[in-house]
Amino acid sequence: MFAVLLCSVTFFASLNCSFSQDNNYQSENSKYAKIYEELPEADFSYIFNLDPYQTEEYTKYMYAPYPLFRTGIRFVFKNTVIEPGYYLLTPREKDGKWYVLFKTNGKVKHIIPVYEKDLVEPVFYERYVPERKLTLWQSICQKTRNTMGRLFSKQTQRTPPPKSYIDVNELGTDYWQVILYYGASKYYMIFMR
Numbered sequence: 001m002f003a004v005l006l007c008s009v010t011f012f013a014s015l016n017c018s019f020s021q022d023n024n025y026q027s028e029n030s031k032y033a034k035i036y037e038e039l040p041e042a043d044f045s046y047i048f049n050l051d052p053y054q055t056e057e058y059t060k061y062m063y064a065p066y067p068l069f070r071t072g073i074r075f076v077f078k079n080t081v082i083e084p085g086y087y088l089l090t091p092r093e094k095d096g097k098w099y100v101l102f103k104t105n106g107k108v109k110h111i112i113p114v115y116e117k118d119l120v121e122p123v124f125y126e127r128y129v130p131e132r133k134l135t136l137w138q139s140i141c142q143k144t145r146n147t148m149g150r151l152f153s154k155q156t157q158r159t160p161p162p163k164s165y166i167d168v169n170e171l172g173t174d175y176w177q178v179i180l181y182y183g184a185s186k187y188y189m190i191f192m193r
Contacts, residue, residue: 032172032190042094042111050108063161065161065162067089069166077113080110082191087102089102098114100114112189115188117187120185129163162182164180
């Protein structure tokens with residue numbers, strides 16, 4: 001009799017727990033659905049699909065300052081469909097709102113709004129993004145470049161690009177979240193599956 005009572009109490013407790021998890025899951029999903037619905041699409045485009053600040057940044061930094069994002073799945077943001085492929089991601093501000101430009105072959109293919117912008121932890125890159133181990137030859141070349149760079153005036157020196165990282169997360173069963181870490185800021189984007 002005690003075993004039957006114990007089994008029934010355990011069954012109802014697990015049933016109640018599963019219902020509460022389902023309610024939490026539905027509330028999280030509705031939160032992301034609200035963010036997705038309220039986020040407006042970009043109401044502008046670039047002339048000839050060229051980013052006006054791109055040439056300035058290419059001359060300012062040692063090499064392309066944009067992180068390369070390779071996607072193997074389709075991302076959908078309302079009327080914009082981002083097909084699988086390689087994209088350079090660039091954050092840009094327009095009229096007080098932040099957007100991320102998806103570029104291919106130097107041209108802007110998609111403009112996706114950012115629903116949240118936040119600061120990156122100061123030790124994030126050191127902790128989570130490993131540095132590449134240099135071979136002996138690469139180390140010698142880098143030290144030579146650094147030494148040669150100090151011989152010229154500061155105005156002609158190019159700076160290393162901002163550190164960057166891209167994180168893709170599942171938000172329930174209906175949404176994807178892409179977080180672009182770029183320099184000291186991180187940019188949150190949401191896509192429908």
